[in-house]
Amino acid sequence: MIYQLELDTLKDEEVEIYDNNKKIAYGQVIILEQNFGIKITSIIDEEDLVKSLI
Numbered sequence: 001m002i003y004q005l006e007l008d009t010l011k012d013e014e015v016e017i018y019d020n021n022k023k024i025a026y027g028q029v030i031i032l033e034q035n036f037g038i039k040i041t042s043i044i045d046e047e048d049l050v051k052s053l054i
Contacts, residue, residue: 011030017040026044027041
């Protein structure tokens, strides 16, 4: 089984990370060999995160 994921960002660009439609962090697209991932660079301030979950 093969999965394909298309990104509209380039390597090293900042991305927003969401969980259940709530922004929780920022990250950076990374590529290691033929794999890609997201390196978390910052987490949303706790107070803002709690407010967004209510």
